[in-house]
Amino acid sequence: xxxxxxxxxxxxxxxxxxxxxxxxxxxxxxxxxxxxxxxxxxxxxxxxxxxxxxxxxxxxxxxxxxxxxxxxxxxxxxxxxxxxxxxxxxxxxxxxxxxxxxxxxxxxxxxxxxxxxxxxxxxxxxxxxxxxxxxxxxxxxxxxxxxxxxxxxxxxxxxxxxxxxxxxxxxxxxxxxxxxxxxxxxxxxxxxxxxxxxxxxxxxxxxxxxxxxxxxxxxxxxxxxxxxxxxxxxxxxxxxxxxxxxxxxxxxxxxxxxxxxxxxxxxxxxxxxxxxxxxxxxxxxxxxxxxxxxxxxxxxxxxxxxxxxxxxxxxxxxxxxxxxxxxxxxxxxxxxxxxxxxxxxxxxxxxxxxxxxxxxxxxxxxxxxxxxxxxxxxxxxxxxxxxxxxxxxxxxxxxxxxxxxxxxxxxxxxxxxxxxxxxxxxxxxxxxxxxxxxxxxxxxxxxxxxxxxxxxxxx
Numbered sequence: 001x002x003x004x005x006x007x008x009x010x011x012x013x014x015x016x017x018x019x020x021x022x023x024x025x026x027x028x029x030x031x032x033x034x035x036x037x038x039x040x041x042x043x044x045x046x047x048x049x050x051x052x053x054x055x056x057x058x059x060x061x062x063x064x065x066x067x068x069x070x071x072x073x074x075x076x077x078x079x080x081x082x083x084x085x086x087x088x089x090x091x092x093x094x095x096x097x098x099x100x101x102x103x104x105x106x107x108x109x110x111x112x113x114x115x116x117x118x119x120x121x122x123x124x125x126x127x128x129x130x131x132x133x134x135x136x137x138x139x140x141x142x143x144x145x146x147x148x149x150x151x152x153x154x155x156x157x158x159x160x161x162x163x164x165x166x167x168x169x170x171x172x173x174x175x176x177x178x179x180x181x182x183x184x185x186x187x188x189x190x191x192x193x194x195x196x197x198x199x200x201x202x203x204x205x206x207x208x209x210x211x212x213x214x215x216x217x218x219x220x221x222x223x224x225x226x227x228x229x230x231x232x233x234x235x236x237x238x239x240x241x242x243x244x245x246x247x248x249x250x251x252x253x254x255x256x257x258x259x260x261x262x263x264x265x266x267x268x269x270x271x272x273x274x275x276x277x278x279x280x281x282x283x284x285x286x287x288x289x290x291x292x293x294x295x296x297x298x299x300x301x302x303x304x305x306x307x308x309x310x311x312x313x314x315x316x317x318x319x320x321x322x323x324x325x326x327x328x329x330x331x332x333x334x335x336x337x338x339x340x341x342x343x344x345x346x347x348x349x350x351x352x353x354x355x356x357x358x359x360x361x362x363x364x365x366x367x368x369x370x371x372x373x374x375x376x377x378x379x380x381x382x383x384x385x386x387x388x389x390x391x392x393x394x395x396x397x398x399x400x401x402x403x404x405x406x407x408x409x410x411x412x413x414x415x416x417x418x419x420x421x422x423x424x425x426x427x428x429x430x431x432x433x434x435x436x437x438x439x440x441x442x443x444x445x446x447x448x449x450x451x452x453x454x455x456x457x458x459x
Contacts, residue, residue, distance in 0.1 A: 003159040005191060006056060007166050008176040011038040014045035020170045027183040030074070031055040032167060033370040034176065035063035036348045042069050056100065061085055069093045073157055075100050075118060083114060089261075100143075100165075100298045106208060117141055119164050123177070125149035129234045130244055137250045145177070149210060152179040153232040156215075158186070159195035160230070160251075164190065182320070189219050190230055200252045202436065203230040205241060206259030209233040213402070214257055217429050225437075238260060242269045245286070245293065248293060255436045256286040260381065263297075264327035267380035270295030279332050279358055282325035285432045296435050299326050300333025300430035306419045307334070307375060310396045314338035318375040321345075321365065321387075323354035326400055327379035339375070344368040346386075370395065391416050400424055 007024035009031060009044045017038075021031060031053045035041070039062065050071055057073035059065055061082050066089075077100040078086050081452075086325060090096050101117040105124060123145035132151035135144060142281045146154050160165035169175040186192045194291050202222075204214050210233070218231035236244055245253070246251050256320050258266040263282040267273060270283060276297040277283040284293035316339045320327050323345040331341040331354065341360040345351035348364045355362030370376055370391045377398045380386075389410030391397055397411035402421035411418050 001159075001162045001164060001430060003163055004029040005183060005192065006165050007031050007169075007170055007187060008032045008034065008167050008174075008180070010174045010176055011041065012035070015439065017041070017046050018049050020174065021052060023170050024183060025052060025424045027187045028053060028168070032058055032077070033068075033073075034058045036060050036213065036391075037069075037176075038064060038179045040043050042436065043071055047071055047321040053067040059086070063328075065093060065095070074098065076101055077121075079104065079115065086113075098404055114253045121145065121165075128240070129236055130240055130247070131151070133244060133247055133251070137157060137247065146179075148178045149235055150179075150220075153234050155179065155181045156186070156190040156192070156232045157195065157199070157201070157230065157251075158200075160197060160199045162197065174192075188236050189216055190232070191219070191223065191236075194228075195230065196228060198228065198252070200227075200254055201248070201254045202229060202257070203248075203253060204231070204233045204257040204259060205236045205244065206262045207235050207237055209235050209259065212259070214425075214429060217426065218433070219255075221430075221433055238265065241265050245269070245288065249288065254288045257311075257432060258286060259286045260325070267295050269293060275336075276332050278331055280325065280328040281357070284325075284329070284428070285435055287436055297329045298431035298435065300329035300331075300336075300426055301438075302431055303330040303377065304333040304337055306423055307396060307398060307428050308337070310417045310419070311374060313375075316340070316374045317372060318342070318377065319344060319370065320377045320379050321368065322378070322380035322386065323350040323362070324379070324381070327377070328354050328357060330377055330379055330398075330400075331360055334375075336362065341375075376406070376411075377429065383407075390414055398424065 001025045005028050009020045009030035011017050033055060054074035056075045057068055058077040058079050075098050076095050076142055080101060080103040097118040100119045100121060121143035121200045126146035126148045132146035132154055135146055136154050143165050158394050163198055168186055169180050171182055179271040204212055212233060214231055215231050222229045238261055263284055267277050267281050267283040272290045272294045274296040282296050285296045285298050287294045313334055316343060318334050318339045318341045320331050320343050323343045335358060337340050343351040343354045343360060343362045344363045344365045351362035375396045376391055379400050383401060383405045389407050391411050391414045393415035396417040398419040399408045399421045402425060408418055
């Protein structure tokens with residue numbers, strides 16, 4: 001089944017609708033006119049624009065079909081609950097053969113027994129990604145919409161899931177439903193129209209995931225490799241990862257990027273683990289191969305790669321701000337290169353726990369003094385730490401957060417060599433691709449074959 005991309009027109013004025021139609025023409029197969037959003041709109045105001053694409057007239061009891069019939073809508077979308085009242089009018093205008101029958105709010109399976117329709121649509125507010133996954137694996141011959149961020153991945157996989165129509169926003173400011181993606185996202189990032197039922201899936205899991213740009217980077221890399229694979233974002237809470245991985249096999253999920261707060265959970269459910277995962281108890285990458293879950297941590301090797309372009313790590317003194325999963329992974333990999341590592345954390349106990357885990361040192365963050373360290377790594381999730389960011393000139397500063405953070409700005413002002421969160425992300429994401437597609441997993445961290453600049457050139 002070919003998925004039709006439908007641009008939802010939100011108006012509210014006729015001039016707005018005309019502009020939205022013009023913006024949609026290059027990528028939309030259908031246009032949706034929602035009369036409930038602009039009850040005062042007159043057909044003659046948009047009559048020259050709607051026929052530019054097949055279009056859906058979405059109506060309700062408050063909206064009369066009568067004035068719009070002469071424009072010959074391709075489809076008429078109505079709610080199940082309003083069908084009895086609108087049935088007579090649909091028959092009167094010979095529109096029964098053009099109906100999209102929609103139900104919002106639940107997953108009542110009896111929708112198909114009401115009347116023959118061109119499409120049957122079910123949309124419900126989704127409270128968890130597991131709930132959405134269950135819906136997508138059981139729905140048959142329906143336009144299935146799990147509304148909200150938890151079900152957004154279903155929109156990104158529309159053709160894979162055989163949704164006859166996917167409703168999209170013209171831009172991010174014009175969404176008509178929670179979790180709705182834009183035409184640009186569906187076409188240029190997720191390449192919906194090139195998906196097949198055999199498209200395989202990689203996913204970022206954790207919470208939050210909405211601000212991650214991993215889907216942009218990874219999908220571009222997958223496109224360059226000409227692979228029928230899509231990378232999506234799935235918000236998961238603690239305790240949900242194992243169930244999701246088990247059930248997602250039905251939809252061809254085979255690999256994961258793992259972010260906060262699931263890195264320790266990812267390590268715990270894996271059968272095989274790389275050295276960094278074994279030592280730190282945290283993984284940021286999972287691969288399901290031949291029924292076994294394999295875990296790796298690319299945060300550490302990526303940080304080591306980036307830093308080795310600036311200095312020799314053997315004998316280098318490194319201060320790591322933070323003691324979480326990312327900090328521990330970086331600390332382990334730098335010590336593997338011969339560096340001396342000290343963790344500085346708001347909670348002294350956590351700093352000492354991280355230090356003991358990998359054989360480093362642990363101190364209170366409030367006692368941090370950068371002098372005497374060749375490398376300072378900002379590995380917390382906070383952009384505003386209660387310390388003086390001034391670093392000694394000539395030191396190397398590595399930031400794990402993307403963007404121009406106070407730590408990065410201060411390091412640049414201090415005359416330090418800097419490595420941004422963006423650089424680190426490109427390095428670790430490239431290593432993830434190496435891991436997912438390597439023939440021998442033990443060799444995934446051999447960075448000699450990697451070209452990080454090329455991987456992130458268009459990112």
